[in-house]
Amino acid sequence: MADITTDVLIVGTGPAGSAAAALLATYGVETLVINRYRWLAQTPRAHITNQRTMEVLRDLGREVEDEAYLFAVQQELMGENVFCTSLAGEEIGRMKSWGQHPLSKAEHLLSSPSRMNDLPQTFMEPLLFKTACSRGAQARMSTEYLSHVQDGDGVTTTCRDRLTGQTFTVRSTYLLGADGGNSKVAADLGLPFEGKMGVGGSMNILFKADLSRFVAHRPSVLYWVVQPGADVGGIGMGLVRMVRPWNEWLIVWGYDINQPPPDVDGAFARKVVRDLVGSPDIDPEIRSISTWTVNDMYATRLSQGRVFCLGDAIHRHPPSNGLGSNTSIQDAFNLAWKLAFVLKGHAGADLLESFSQERAPIAKQIVTRANRSIGEFGPIFGALGLLDSIDPVTMQANMDARCDDTAEAEAQRAAIREAIAFKRYEFDAHGVEMNQRYRSGAVAAGGQPEPAFEKDAELHYQPTTWPGARLPHVWLYGADGAKVSTLDLCGHGRFTLLTGIGGRAWAQAAREIAAETGLPLAAEVIGPRCDWQDLGGDWARASEIRDGGALLVRPDHHVAWRAHGPVADAGAALREALNSVLSR
Structure with missing residues (x-):
């Protein structure tokens, strides 16, 4: 006999798991959610929050939506994507993003009662998790999923208490695997996937420093820094991402996936920060350093029997377009009401087949779009002349040539403008989010x-x-x-x-x-x-x-x-x- 019984067991408290728990608890479904770690997200990984996701929070209650706005950076400060040689250096160009162009803003206002914003995962996850627990969901931290066995009536899941080392079993009618990009639930279930993991490597450097003098006059979420000859990141393009305006930041820089992940110590991290900011005298407070891989993989079936996977467990992709947590929360919105209706006898069990039918195509769409967006930086590099040589001096000369008074330079400037404007498919793709x-x-x-x-x-x-x-x-x-x-x-x-x-x-x-x-x-x-x-x-x-x-x-x-x-x-x-x- 199982140690614990519940209607639904959710593995994972990320955006997908916590959203599913909040929705199910709101619908009156007995829910237990577990997390193998002691707490929620420790780094502000996901952050772009689109209108459709805010509509899910609004559906949970206006108080939930309002609390999200309270902690979010509002749309007006999400600004324009800036391309520059450093934050203190020369600006190459910019594009209006995230609904900031007047025509795009009109479409945003007409399409939804909710507003997109920038809400880091360190704020979104606790909001969803708190909503779930306050409405009746049970939660156990430091609890690890080990395995599951399902039968015609339910699922028996074996878990380990990581504080005591003891194992215990949970009997549930349904099991949800929301355990991230390396999902053990999805692996145990044998879900079919297409694509490839580990197609690129990146490092995150989270730091605090007051950079107001470089950015407050041109507010943005993302500052793209192009530095030919940089010894990290291949072509030498780094991202300085605003976490909190204007004193908390996250640098993203690539590394060769064919080599071991770099060993980034505090001294190296501070050098990267100073180089990208372009100010050798700043003294950044390094908060954390981590590496991660760029993935290009999606599940073609999302469930088997009484076990369902959602979130990053079924769509694994880079953060391009800001689709990760948004799609994960929307997965939960799709699945939760169906589980509630079946559990309460309002619908037949075959209704649950529609989760895969509806969300698997979305998983494929957003993984494809996110990875395509990475490739769409190529025309910018090409227009700047960075693909013509691997010599830093030549690369810099090619960039400098855009400033000449020649027909060739005029054509180069036009190509740069066009290439930057084309990035609206990543930074203002309203149809991807809402269609x-x-x-x-x-x-x-x-x-x-x-x-x-x-x-x-x-x-x-x-x-x-x-x-x-x-x-x-x-x-x-x-x-x-x-x-x-x-x-x-x-x-x-x-x-x-x-x-x-x-x-x-x-x-x-x-x-x-x-x-x-x-x-x-x-x-x-x-x-x-x-x-x-x-x-x-x-x-x-x-x-x-x-x-x-x-x-x-x-x-x-x-x-x-x-x-x-x-x-x-x-x-x-x-x-x-x-x-x-x-x-x-």
Whole structure:
């Protein structure tokens, strides 16, 4: 007999594991989350937090979203990516990033009630973990996952208490492996992967120093330093990343993956900092030094039986585009409501198959995008003339040539501008963040064709209510004048039916089904003299249905099914859609 029993056991307290625990606890599911270490993230690894992730925090409660903003660096200070020879040296160019270009900012404001920001993992993880524990999740630190055995009724997991060395067993209905890029759960499960681990090497140097005089006039998250002939990082390009403005920083510099990781001591780290900052007199406080590898690997199946993997366990990639923790938290948002519905008898077990169907393509997409973004630095190096020679003197001369009054230099300057601007596919790829559309058994599209993207799908978010897409955000107004997002009407662990004045039969059918079955299902009517009013006409333009139509929205804000207009028997049509989506 197992020592501990629970509905769901989660291995790992990173962004994926802590988010899953917070969501499941909020949905009233008995959850135990374990961590092999004594505490949470010790370094600010992940940091870019996009709008879709903030919508997940908003769904957990406005108090959770507000606390994230409290500790985050706001979008206005995320600024422009700066390319320079050092922070104190010559600036080569810059690009407006993270929604800072006026046109991009407009798209951000129109697409979501939430704002992207820079929230280091050292703040995000504790916020999610605290939310989970305060809502009923059990947690055990210094507890190591060893193995698991599953059967038709559940999973028996063997763990080790790292303080006492004693082993114990946990019996759970489901097991979640959120144990990172070297996931033992995924390995034990035998999940199939494509790609390669260890395609590059990098080192992190975390330090404190007041660099205000170099950066406060050009606020940014990322400062890219190009120094030909540097003895670390090959071509000589380092990243100075703002952690806290403007006195806490993280340097990222590459090393040859074909050689052993470098032994970086304090003296060497201080030299790297001084070189990249370009100020030999600064005295940085080195906080930590670590090495890591660049990976290019994703799982093509995310589960086996009662065991599911999520987060970095299934998508392993560099930090390009800032997709790591964002995708991990969104994995949890996709899976948690499905587990809750199955455990509470609202859905058939086959619903859980949709997790792989929906999130495996996302894993492939973001791993591919992140690694492609690394390669897209090549045109910048080429335009600067850094690929034409390995001699530092020649490389510097090639860079200096851009300042000449010649036709060749004019062409070089144009090439540099174009190459830097192209990095919007990494630093302002709003479509990558927001355009996720699902195709699975948990979506009933009914043969409705998917709308084509009218703009570049990586750069621009295109809202649609096509089943499988995220519900578009628009502002609605309550009877008291309060402003709410369409996303606020949905989520929170329940299905929501949205309709208009001509769709009261849909709303009545939804209420009857909820009363008969106990299914978490709400109905909202939008129109004049209704609970919610579309005073600006934005919902009429975005909904893609008539006033007598209906949208069925899943707990994760994705449209499950839609009817463009009224039907003869709304109750029968809605029951059929719910039974299909929930594998009932």
